[in-house]
Amino acid sequence: ETVMTQSPTSMSTSIGERVTLNCKASQSVGINVDWYQQTPGQSPKLLIYGASNRHTGVPDRFTGSGFGRDFTLTISNMEAEDLAVYYCLQYGSIPWTFGGGTKLELK
């Protein structure tokens, strides 16, 4: 089973800041990684698929990158609505596995 390790587990940020979230796979998953955003009480929402492709309607301040074992989600200009928990998901091998999540909080 591929273990996805996200870092940091939580981060204090400021509006307008550039934020980088990391996700590391225990074995290579190619580009088979998605990123999801979840706000309290809501279902997760797809942000990035295939490591670097922005889903329809996702603002261009969200950028995904990476290949193999190391993946990054960058928010270029943090907005209040981006305060949420972010999860990476690998679908390179069965069983699919999520990372533990990174929670973005306000400083």
Add this chain to the structure above:
Amino acid sequence: QVQLKESGPGLVQPSQTLSLTCTVSGFSLTSNSVHWVRQPPGKGLEWVGAIWSGGSTDYNSALKSRLNISRDTSKSQAFLKMNSLQTEDTAIYFCTRLDHPYVMDAWGQGASVTVSS
């Protein structure tokens, strides 16, 4: 419009079987797969399993021995059955559609399940 809705009992006794239904609209279960994801209170997301558009299934390794996912395409419903429930199975259970190319682009609102006597 693509929609998914989970339904099932909110409370299940320990050692009993959980049965959940995901009713979908706006797409066909023979064209898209449905995945189940769960989230224990205050914790992260866990992939539970999937039923693919062709009808085959895949499961979380840790849950495989207790889990069965099936569907009724004529009713546009997918089903999750998990036996021998324990308190650790208390969670919100989501069903989600997988669209091309491997994107969970639509989610249900989730069904809250509590395992307690």
